[in-house]
Amino acid sequence: VEVRPNPGGKGFVTALGGKWGWSGSGRAFVPQLVMYAGPADYHNKPKKIDADIETYLVGHGFNGFHTIVCCRWFDINEERSTRIKGPAPNPDPRTFEALELLIGKVHSAGGMVHIWAWGDESRRQTPVRLGGKNGLADLRLQRYIAARLGPIPGWTMGYGYDLDEWVARKDLDIWHRHMHAQLGWPHLLGGRSVGPNRYRRGAKFPQIYEGLDYSGYEQHQPTYEAYVAALAARPKRPSFSEDRFRVRKPSPYPKKDYTEELTRRGLWHSTMAGGVANIWGKYVRRGQKTTFQPYDHPEWIKTNALFFKGRFVKDMIRDNQITDGVCLRRPTGEHFVFYKEGAESIRMDLSKMPGSRRAVAVDALKPYREIDLGELRPENQTWKAPQKSDWAVAVGEFRK
Structure with missing residues (x-):
């Protein structure tokens, strides 16, 4: 194998001090990601991914997708651990095929993919009942992730959500060290900590484990001041407001969910604060099925993206x-x-x-x-x- 440089490539998502950036170009950017489906929905569906890239990255101006895997690592069709057979299941190759396809296409289009490895234990979306966190099945899975996804640029990974309810410092420490020991290529790994949900001056920005590659927070409708405070809490590594900022009608959480106007202003606030990553989405949920939808005002999102193209610089x-x-x-x-x-x-x-x-x-x-x-x-x-x-x-x- 002959390794050659690719001077025109963006490379891997990396940390440029406290900003997000690309290792190949050395240029900073702010991950403004849109919620996406699970692996089963895009497995062997290159045309679907192409169409969604056209809609959300090209048409709206988002620069990446957010996808959540949960227990689909072991069976692409099963989200919950209660539906997985055996206490030490093997990884499902189809899940990796789906992620490789998605990451490759999005990166070729100039974007990134943020993966949540797990979900929430109350919903049985974790490895707790499958041999435990960093247990036999989980460590084997981590080696699979490193082998299959490690060489592919353009993705980052968060451990999951509601982590304060089921994850301890030592769990993230072991996971982080083992993943990086196996990966062989640089990928940013993090884990969302609780709060501050509603920012007040002087509020603390806790982390479950300080040794991760970016700082993740669960914030509800963060203001410009909240974004600034998040960056100030840990200025030497990138920050991620890692809740999902959703437009839902009717909204089950009106004090947490967004309107399209709040979305537009949130894009500007998070960038002008200094560059905090976000996850956005608009969808309708009927029963157990979620249908993602384009925004009514994609031009608002696109205007933000076009304005900052080349204008968000790493030393700003x-x-x-x-x-x-x-x-x-x-x-x-x-x-x-x-x-x-x-x-x-x-x-x-x-x-x-x-x-x-x-x-x-x-x-x-x-x-x-x-x-x-x-x-x-x-x-x-x-x-x-x-x-x-x-x-x-x-x-x-x-x-x-």
């Missing part, structure tokens, strides 16, 4: 002192991104900018269109918007 820092909205800027002072909601104007103090720079404005509530603001001088100034809306302004020539 928050600097809200220079605006009456929020701001990300590069330390060189040559590149700025401003954002303000319900705005008729945005104050931008560009007095430390080394010379005039071209600027564009984008209305976050409309299909993507750049309004050329010409060259802005290095001075404190206020831009007047053509109408009241949620506005973003980019100052400087960014590399797309």
Whole structure:
């Protein structure tokens, strides 16, 4: 086997300090993922995956899928441990075939896949009754994951959800160390900790185990301030608001679920805070069947994605002192991104900018269109918007 470099490839999902990034290009991005089906739904269905990539990645602007496996590792058709035969089952090759197909296609389209290995023990979606966490069957499964998925770039893995109810620090420690000892290739592994569900100033951001590759939290409708606090809690590794932010009608959890407007603003808040990953989704549930649906306003999501293409840079820092909205800027002072909601104007103090720079404005509530603001001088100034809306302004020539 001859190994050759692929200078045009994105590579593996990696950590660029506290930001998410690609190992091949070295460029930062914010995982804005959409909920996806389980392995049985896309096994041997390349056309379905292609169509969903076209709908959600191309049409909406999401940059990846989120898929949950649970006990389908052992039988692609069975989610729960109570339906798995034997105390030490073997992995199901069909599940790996499905994941390989999905990850390969999404990565080729420029995106990533985030996998939840397990679910919740109260729903019997874990290995607890199949020999235990890190038991014989689980360790064998981990070796399978390393062998089959390890060489494939473009995926990350979370341990599951509601982990505070069934997972201890030592469980994640053993899993994390064993997985990385087997993988041979770099993949980010994490585990969602509880809360803070509703952020208040001074709230703690606990972790079950501090040795994981990213920090995962269960937050409900996090605000811009909550995203900032999550990043500040552990600034040296990427952060993931790892609940699922769902639009559901009727909603079983109205204080937790989202509207499309909350979704739109959440995309901007999580990026402008400094880059926190999220999982989004819209679906209808009838009985036990969940049907995922496109958003009514895909242009809102797409506008966010197109605006930040090339404009979310790994060395960007928050600097809200220079605006009456929020701001990300590069330390060189040559590149700025401003954002303000319900705005008729945005104050931008560009007095430390080394010379005039071209600027564009984008209305976050409309299909993507750049309004050329010409060259802005290095001075404190206020831009007047053509109408009241949620506005973003980019100052400087960014590399797309």
